[in-house]
Amino acid sequence: MIARILAIAGSDSGGGAGIQADIKAITVLGGYAMTAVTAITVQNTLGVSAIHAVPPEIIAAQIRACIDDIGVDAIKIGMLGNEATINVVADALSGVNVPIVLDPVMVAKGGAALIDEEAVWALMQRLLPLARVITPNVPELIALTETEIEDSADMLLAAQELLNAGPRAVLAKGGHLEGDMVTDWLVTRHGHQAFSDTRIETRHSHGTGCTLASALACGLGQGLALPEAVARARAFVRQGLERAPGLGKGHGPLGFFPLPSP
Template sequence: MAARILAVAGSDSGGGAGIQADIKTITMLGGYAMTAVTAITVQNTLGVSAIHAVPPEIVAAQIRACIDDIGVDAIKIGMLGNEATINAVADALAGVTVPVVLDPVMLAKGGTALIDEEAVWALMQRLVPMARVITPNIPELIALTETEVEDSADMLLAAQELLNSGPRAVLAKGGHLDGDLVTDWLVTRQGHQVFSDTRIMTRHSHGTGCTLASALACGLGQGLSLPEAAARARAFVRQGLERAPGLGSQPDVGHGPLGFFALPG
């Protein structure tokens, strides 16, 4: 039976990020994708122009409908938007023991805020302690730890600080740092592991965070170890960058989606 992966996230009308990226990723990696939609966004490669939040009780009901009937092997949490939704998701997941991958979505690729400032506290208090692994990028890492991150060493220190907030692991993503290499840190209470690859220069990077988190959840749901799941998730994202379809009406503006293909082998 395919691993059952529940994605809790917003809908991206352009198909590059959010629930749409989650479904494509989980399917390409051999899992069975289920969804709880937290918000409907109006967006394309040029950015987000509107957001309509789904009522928190409906978000929670979607989660319970999937878990109670189909069951679940891992959960990916992405865009939540506000404190009420965060609390509803946390309540709906109370007692769930499968791995939870938390992508603390705060900004869209174009810079639009995707979470209320007051909701960050609720995220830290309710969902971060539930996480098997949290996957912040540099701006998110700075916001969650209130520390400066200027290089890879700072990123490691901030990830270790975030680990003290309750998650079992942190996968800190270094794509926002300058340089020819992209370095990510996987930090657990047993130590840390570094992943580095040559930067792929492309504007077609919309949805990389969503894709990485859902790929990571899929791997954990399929029984991979955390380092194995992280390595495969990073490989899937890199392939998506390399095989991006080049979509978007303005070739030199905005952020196009990844390509979603099964990994070789």
């Protein structure tokens, strides 16, 4: 049976990130995408100009409607925005025993804040313990651990610290660090593993975090082991960067195409 993947995230009117990127990634990778929209953003490649939060009870109802009828094999959580949304999502997922990929979305590519400061505590307390894996970039890792990160070694230490907050694994993404190589660290209670590739220089990188997290959730829902799911998700994002269609005047979207057969 096709893997059923529920994406809980905000809508990007420009189509490059959020729910729209989740649906594309999950579909192209062979999963069945369902959604619970947490917020509506007015957004394009130049940035976010407005955000309208969906009422918490409607978010919870979307989650229940999908799980109670269709069922779910994995869940991706993205933009939540505020404490009320975090709490209602945590309540709705209590007792749901499938892999959960938590992308702690805090700032949009253009710099707009996507979560209230007071909501960070709720994220740490309510959702981290539910997560099979959390996928912070460097600024998010700094915010969640309150540590300074200047290089890959610092990132690994911060990821190990975040692991102690409750998730079963941390995939710390190193794209914000300088250098010709980009290294991501997968940290679990059994050890750590580096995933490194040469940097792809492009301004068309909108939605990379959303796409990676939804691709990772899809892989876990399809039964891949975590390291294999990470490797496939990273390859999918890298191909998206390489085959970006070049749309928009700012940070353009990725290209969504099936991966070549092994």
